Amino acid sequence: MSAVIDQAPTVSEPLRTGRRPAAAVLALARFEARELLRQPTVLVVFLLYAGYTYWQLLFPENGMDRYPVLHYADRATQPGTLALALVVLLAANITAQRSRRQGTDQHFDILVMEPWRRTLAHALSVVPLAALTALIVAVEFAWTALKPGAVGHGSVAELAVGPLVTLAAGIVGVLAARVIPSVLGGAVVVALGGIASLAASLFTGPDPEHSQWLDWLNPVVSENGLDPIPSALLGRPAGWHVLYLAGLTALLxxxxxxxxxxxxxxxxxxxxxxLAATVGGVAGQSPSHDAALTAARTKASHAPVTAQSCVTHHRSTYCSFPEWTAWRDDWAQVVDRVQGLTGGGARGARLTIRQRIPVVYNLTDDSAIMPLRTPGEITAGTRWGGTRVPEFAVGVASVLVAGDEEAASKMCDARVVTVMWLALAAQDDPMTALRDVRIDNSVTGSAGALSITDPVLMSTEQTRIVRDLLKRPRYSVTARMKTHWAELTSPKTSLTQVAELLGVPAGKAAAEEKGAAGEEGSC
Structure with missing residues (x-):
């Protein structure tokens, strides 16, 4: 008895059947995806990241987070995904080496599926984790965008960075499993990436013009530091960067x-x-020193009126860049409350509140906004909420007392007491506002009080008088303020006289007037 075998399977040539290979790849990918999600490290890190994000949304640490600028909020979703990407890289690397660790590699040679298809299945198993990252990013941004004080417009390209980074990290983990057949392969890749990043920073040095093109080769480029500016002036090649990340992911x-x-x-x-997409993305995101962008930034800084619209509330005019029109009512409330505490001509003064930005050279270096010489014009910034409310109030009170911002920046006399009481008494919690607005977060001693432009310098005795006034009923101080407005806003009135006019014991005022010129924190 004999049997004839036409063609026997060999280990070098896997069997082929009529079934579609794609179905088998997807089935294996689903299995490997479940294995990835079951890894304790992956599960814990994703839950921690989602929980931390949810906690930040419910309980923002900064009052300014209640008034988010969306073309900055989209970028804020990116850095946290780096931790997810790192865990996904290591997990995918370990999963892809399961057969090697368990000594079952030789058994796969007799299976129908070729080795490269099994590798493809491992790579596809990362897609659900990238989708989960995208879901977290979408919820985070949507929650932020739905806040009543949100302004601006988010970018889909910026939001896509986090999920793409997670996907790319998983594929790198699978690639490392094929190149470095060791359980330490993923750790070696992470270490090499850190060394390469450090070497690049040492090679380029601190000059941003030489380092910027290398910065954009990183998966995430945050560029934080500068207060928000109009989205049209950002100059971030977000679309090209996404093309670069997508092309690099596909290439890997x-x-x-x-x-x-x-x-x-x-x-x-x-x-x-x-490869073509990656090269195109790198070329597109490389800085080109766009003259038009530089000119637009300069114009928006020096002549913001050309890019703004204005609206009138009561006696004053409020001008802002188009993306910040929703904040005008909030500015008006502060102006009305401060102006309602004044006397004389200041009570009916017509003011112009104009939103301004500093001179923008890059998005990482913060710079100051110079005070205006225009009488009755007050600077509003591009952040709101938290400490920015009393800072804006200080600017309003300074102009009502001194006439313009430049004169207010040089104010070194007893008028500081009037300015600070007007600004802080208009707040819901004056003592907390006093602490928040001072540079050293104190309510005693000498320190600078922040405003949108230059700070107001407060001496120790001025701080004591302001603190005493804030503890008294507002209506009683308001009556004195209106009655003695001319004296309280005169640079010739001494600190002793101001204290007497407002009903505060002079205390050390007379001694301060004689010898406080050299005191730290005074002019």
């Missing part, structure tokens, strides 16, 4: 498949397209 996948034996026409064509 194709290289992984090629190394695993997947030298099909489709994989080779995908490699060429991915």
């Amino acid at each position: 996948l194709c290289v992984t498949l090629l190394l695993s034996g997947g030298r099909t026409r489709l994989v080779k064509a995908g490699t060429a397209v991915a």
